[in-house]
Amino acid sequence: MDHLGLHHDVSNLSAMELICLSRTDYREPPNRPVCLYKTTVQRHCLKGQWTLCPKECEKRACTEKGKCCHPQCLGSCTEPDNDKACAACQHYFHEDRCVEACPPGTYKFEGWRCITMDMCARVHLPSEVDFVIHNGECMPDCPSGFTRNETQSMFCSACDGLCDKVCESKTIDSVDAAQSLQGCTVIKGNLHINIRRGNNIASELESFMGLIQTVTGYVKIKHSHTLGSLSFLKSLRYIHGEELTEQSYAFSAVDNQNLQYLWDWSQHNLTIRAGKLFFRFNPKLCMSEIQKMWEKTSAKEKMEEDDARSNGERASCESYILKFKSNHTQSTRIKLTWERYRPPDYRDLISFIVYYKEAQFQNITEFDGQDGCGSNSWNMVDVDLPQDKSTDPGVLLSSLKPWTQYAIFVKAVTLVVEDKHILGAKSEVVYIRTNASAPSMPLDARAYANSSSSLMVKWSPPISPNGNKTLYLLRWQQQTEDHELYQHNYCSKELKIPIRISATALSDMEGETKPTKSDVGGGEKGCCPCPKTKEDLKAEAEDRSYRKVFENFLHNSIFTPRPPDRKRRDLFGVANGTLLQGASRNITGMESNITDPKLHEKEYPFSEDKVFTEFMEISNLQPFTVYRIDIHACNYEIHRCSAAAFVFSRTKPADKADDIPGTVTQERDEKGEGTVLLRWPEPHHPNGLILMYEIKYRLGTEPEKQECVSWQQYRVLRGAQLSNLPSGNYSARVRATSLAGNGSWTEPVSFYVPPPKSKNAHKKPIILFLGGTDNFKIAYLMEMNSDRLGNGVLYASVNPEYFSPFEMYVPDEWEVAREKITMCRELGQGSFGMVYEGIAKGVVKDEPETRVAIKTVNESASMRERIEFLNEASVMKEFNCHHVVRLLGVVSQGQPTLVIMELMTRGDLKSYLRSLRSKEQGSSSQSLPPLKKMIQMASEIADGMAYLNANKFVHRDLAARNCMVAEDFTVKIGDFGMTRDIYETDYYRKGGKGLLPVRWMSPESLKDGVFTTNSDVWSFGVVLWEIATLAEQPYQGMSNEQVLRFVMEGGLLDKPDNCPDMLFELMRMCWQYNPKMRPSFLEIINSIKEELEPPFREVSFFYSEENKPPDTEELDMEVQNMENVPLDPASMLAPSSQGSTGAQTQSPQPLSPAQGPGTPMGSAPTPSTSPPSSSSSASPGLVLDKHSGQVAANGPVLLLGPAFDETQPYAHMNGGRKNERALPLPQSSAC
Structure with a gap:
């Protein structure tokens, strides 16, 4: 594995870097630069310069010049093969050298250096306790199972059993105080427990005091009203009584209002070597419990009557033992009955309480897990007395776990009467296991x-x-x-x-994933890779192409809905109680051929x-x-x-499975000269399915020629036909290609193609003459039409292996030097590759460093994909709007290609809205943002869309997932494609077409593929619905195909719960079925501008100079012509050049619930002060479109063009608007 060194000066390390170094088991010699493995450096440690070590160093580090370090060096070194020049040591540091083990007479210290015994003796902790030497290491204290020697305290000796930990006398008045006794086995002195308050403390006291075995003085428990038993002192065996309370008592329990149980004396032994017992004012502690303790502890002095007075006054000390009569168990229920208890006075019996809890072992008492404040590990069920006196009481315990053992007991609840002896009843603890499930x-x-x-x-x-x-x-x-x-x-x-x-x-699946080397940050390299040959580059390009096609098939498999007529498998019997029956069944071989096209519909x-x-x-x-x-x-x-x-x-794949069985046969076609039909059988059990066949044939000794036969062609003829073959002797061979690759070539088959028949020889002069005449005519016509060739249509075939030089990306003023970009962390996967957060220097004026988002392209991407990646980013260069995510720069020189974008720290709007949902489980209502906040979000999105509309762009995929949220909660239109991989399920593949966001699309887009600014307005209404529902999925409960039909038939989304009427009315205006009746984005902003924050006026496109209103005049219109007045200012072109004088402009009108876009008006509306689209010098109210050269209307005009239903569909997928550019939807490359 290659290693990377990170060079630092220790004096310049920050606190975060030191933390990172400590986590990498860092060993640093004095005053040496730090160097770490790439695999152990954490994110905050990534500062400095990387050095790539050559392969011959293997696992060793290297110098900055690429020379291998000594094997004992960790990270890097200043000199090769020198154990004194290491930046850090692999094992231990001793006398300025890195050594594998500490030499004799020295000891390991802190895991990285060697010290002498004298130095170890001088090391102290803040408590001034000397360090010890054990097993060749200097350490603060002896390890578990060892204790310090009494004679030589610097050495440890093994304990006989559990090592004693001696603690001094302690008064325990809280759980925090008990924590100081954790691990103690001997209390040197007295143990005084006085816990007056607390909740559910029994288990905590046991964890802190459960190891105490010996108390040298006395034990005193006083005013501890939270204690129900003393079982938390489960290991207490000896009370020596070296010091006695009141000069007489080694154990005393006074005024403990809820103490009713001491220990389980069947499993607990306690010896009191001196002193007496003293119990007083414990109203729930029965004398029988006190008597048991006196007997079990073998106290030498007899307990006097005065020492155990006023105990058990409120307890049922003389209890009748209830006996269970029956139990019936199921997997989640237990039904119990017990004998009827009859006290002397039947009126004293009130009810019964059944206690139960899970019990892994059968060693539980009724007092385990109880304390005086009501905390109880037992589950309790109240059971009323049966009305029929002859019926035994019983209970049904439900909601239990299958195959689980439960401890259960029953206690009678009796009436407490002053000055009356109480007789209670309870059962023994029984153990019952539920049935299996x-x-x-x-x-x-x-x-x-x-x-x-x-x-x-x-x-x-x-x-x-x-x-x-x-x-x-x-x-x-x-x-x-x-x-x-x-x-x-x-x-x-x-x-x-x-x-x-x-x-x-x-x-392989469970192995470690090796880190991928990246050249994102630049830096020096130890060596350059060998240049790749043309064959290597071609093989890599083919491999990338194969992977892309397969990925498309995989996506199609996932996102294409199952055919409706396909029978669904029924697994109900399996998932809900499958009965195991019959013997094992083996799969039989499939008789039919896998390449049958009907097999893809077959259910095996x-x-x-x-x-x-x-x-x-x-x-x-x-x-x-x-x-x-x-x-x-x-x-x-x-x-x-x-x-x-x-x-x-x-x-x-199986070997030989794709080989063609049998031989290849040939048949001559008598009707066609130079034609031969080759036939061969299909492989019986191919690897997957057969995709195509290849034929290689040659004439005599000439080089072989190759023909490809698709599976569809083979299916027709059960072979292939070779045509236009010159006469002669041929040999041919065939092989099949399946999903797993190529099969073997067949044995060559020979065949002869005879020469053409002589009866056609006399026709040759005529054919040649006619051919010459035709050639002369063609040449003459070409000469006559050469002047007009430029006005004709040029039909060009496209070779996919080449691309036009006009498609190449040319660096411009947006180019940023690679060394100015630093990557910090991954943000997620984008359309072309990973997206990172990083730091860019000098990309924003007056900012030395700026946090940015960095989009990358995958290493495996082709040159065409890299150019597409840059050209898509180039679209963003034309945008300069506060409410559209900005492009900050491009790094096109070198690899990988980077696009620098404005960082939106709070992610996409969909994730942000979902983060606002209530964290409480089962909460039925959602806490929506205030209406003012939702209106602010809507206005920011509408402003960004109005800017795109003014610049002749149609978005086509407006949704909450494609809007981004900045640090100051400003919502902006995203960078058009970042979310395709993140929210892939929001898209739907219709037939063999690309992915479509059907739940956000307008009816005309779903029906005819028309995408205009009006369809963006429909999507904007769905975004408002997402805001009002905190990003719920539109049309929940409906499949994508149902949504298609529902919307095209006029269906609309319901009003969300708690949605303000003003916001819902705005949605309904955006969802007008007729696209002309929907408001424009400028009109939307104009209708809500009074609700917006003041900063909106300073940064928005709506109030900018670019959107400054021209001089306006009122437009006199008739009511019957109102349908022809579009509400989208930039959606139509002026009908002709003469229209510039007659068409007047009109400002967008505020919309209100009372007057929607479709409300007729008797006269022209009053001009508003809100700014319409930008004007130009062409003429008042009209602007010269910069793309088409045509004159476009900035305001509503009387349109003489075709109605909506007459619009030609699929005109550039843009509704016939040739002067607008549509931003691309995510498309599969297979479509």
């Missing part, structure tokens, strides 16, 4: 090809097996190839054979097998064929299965 889905399904007839499938077990024994049901089905593969003629030069690769081996049957392992090899498969494999996890005992995890994989 269907498992969850298997995880991480993956498959790879072992051979041409087998696939290896592996997966991970389900998270929830829901049973004791899991087996797996595998079902696999052969998939048909993409139906478009059958339709293409692969003999055409424009279409290359797609490359299809079989599934990768699992080791499923085969299946069962295994108990988490892998399986599927055999007897077809070569180079895609299979779908479904994996179900099933419960062996109940024969129920999970939903399927599925994976697709292709088998490897």
Whole structure:
């Protein structure tokens, strides 16, 4: 692997860089430059200059001149093969040298250098504790399982069992105080617990104090009202009593209002070596618990009656043991009944409480996980007394987990009466396991090809097996190839054979991905690559072409809807309880040929097998064929299965599978001279499908000629016809080409072509004479028409291997030097390649450095694609509007090609709107932005679109995904194509055409392919709907085909929830079915300008000098002619040059809900003060179009041209508007 060195001076490192260095296990000798591996440098460390080491250095670093460093050097060095010249050490640093291990008498320190014992003894932590030496290393303390020697504290010795950690006396009054005892095993002194408040603290106390084994003094628990038991001191074994409270007691518990349980004495042993027990004012602690402790601790001094007074007053200390009578279990439910409890006074019994929780082991007591503040790890269910006194009480526990053990007990709730003895009842803790059920889905399904007839499938077990024994049901089905593969003629030069690769081996899939070297930032290189030959360049170009075609087929497979008449597979039985039955079934060989065109509509049957392992090899498969494999996890005992995890994989190509069986035969065509028909059989089981055949033939010893026969041609004749062959002896051979590549050539077949028959010889002079006469006529006519040739039509065929020099990109004033561009991080994938955030120097006036977005083109792109990439960016050079994303520069010299764009830090509008959605799960209402904010967004988008309209551009793909949000929340029209890969599902492929954003398209665009400014206004209305719904998908619940029919039939989107009426009325105006009735973008802004922020006036196109209104005059119109008055100022041309005197201008009118665009008016509207389109010197109210040279109207005119229905469709896909340019929709290159 090549290594890259990063050179720095340590004194200049920032805090962030030092953090990065510490994360790379950095070892730095004093006063040396820093050098790191490329693979360990993090994003914030990418500063400095890279050096590419030559391959002979292998894993070693190198100097700046490319000389290999010493093996012990890490990163770089100043001299080759010198362990004293390293920038950093691979292992350890000692006496100015990099060494592999510390020499005798020294010790490793901090993982990177060697020090002596004296130096280790002088090292201290802030606590002044000496370091120790253990296992040849100087460290702050002994590792786990070791403790310091008493005689020599700098050395460690192994502990006999768990090492003791001694802590001093401590008063625990909170969980934070208990945290200081974490890991302690011995309390040297006394342990005083006084926790008066807290919630759910039992588990936390156990984690901090659960290792305490010995207390040398006394244990005192007082006023701890949050404690329900002392089980959190689960390891306490000895209380020495070296110091006693009140000179008598080694253990005391006083005034603990909720303490009702000490320890589980069947599993806990405690020894008190000196002192007595003292219990007082514990109202829920029964005397039986106190008596058990006195017996188990073997206290030497007898407990007096006065030492255990006022305990258990509020507890049911004499409890009756309830017994369960029956239980019925299901996978998620348990039904229990228990005997009826009858206290002396039946009125004292109120109800029962059933406690249950998951229990992995059968060692739980009722007090585990409880504290006095109500926190309880037990689930509780209240059970009322049955009305019938003869019926046993019971409960149905539901919503349980399958195949899970639960601990359950029941307690009677009795009435507490003052001065009355309380008799309670409860059951023992019982353990019941729920029944098994269907498992969850298997995880991480993956498959790879072992051979041409087998696939290896592996997966991970389900998270929830829901049973004791899991087996797996595998079902696999052969998939048909993409139906478009059958339709293409692969003999055409424009279409290359797609490359299809079989599934990768699992080791390859799970291996590390090597980093790709990039030359984006420039910099020096260690050596130059060898120049590629013409053959290499041609092979690379063909490979790129193959990959593009295959990618198109892949996209078509994903985005083309399934034919409606195709039968849908029914997996309901599998996903919802498949019964395992029958033996394994193997796939039989397919009798029919794979190249039958009807096979792409065929549904192959499923085969299946069962295994108990988490892998399986599927055999007897077809070569180079895609299979779908479904994996179900099933419960062996109940024969129920999970939903399927599925994976697709292709088998490897088979050797000789594409060879033509049998021999090639030849037949002479008696009717056609010099014609031979060659026939051959198809391969029986080809690799995938046969795409074409190739024939090589030669006459005698002449060089071979080659003919290509498409599969469609072969299907007609079951062979191919060779025509216009001169007479002589021929030999020919044939080979087939499949998805996997070429088969073998057949054995040559020989045939003879006889000379032409002599009966036609007398006709030769006549033919020659007629041919000479015709040639003379043709020459004369060409001479006569030579002067008019320039006005004729030139028909030129296009060679795809060449492109016009006029298409070449020519650097201009937008060119930026590559060294001024620095890339920082990836932003996402664009139409041509990756998009990065970076820093550009000097691209914006008065700004030394500017954060920018950098668009790149993929390394594998062809020269034509790179030119298209630059030419698409050149379109942006003409834009200079605050509400359109700006182009800042182009780097066309060198590779890769870069386009520098204005950085929109908040991403696209669609993602931004979705980020505003409520974070609460299940929230039914969305918090919309204020109406003023939504109107501001709409005005900014409309202003950008008005600018594009004024410059004769039609967008064709206006949507929230194509609008960008700046740092100050300004919304701008995006750079036309960035989001194709990100939101591919927003587009739909209609038939074999390109991807279309049907949910944003107007009816006329869907019907006739007409794209105008009016259709952009329709899309603008859908964007308003997206803003009001925080970027929901338009027409939810409808397929793309349903949307096509719905919109063309006049259907509209519903009003969003909580949408302001003003905003919805604006949407409805944009969705007028007749495009002429929709408002223009200038009219939209004019209708909402009063609601806009003041800065809008300063930066918008609407208020700019470029949009300055000319002198206006009122236009007298009749009501019946209003339909011919377009509302889009730039949408029509003046009918003739004479119209310049009669057509007057009119400013855009404000729109309101009361008066829409289609409302008739009795007279001309009053001119508004808002600015219409820009004027020119041609004439008042008219402008000379800069592209067509025609005169265009800036305001509404009386139009004598054709109505909307008469507009010629598909005129440049732009509705007949020849003077406008349409921004391209994302298109598949296969279309």
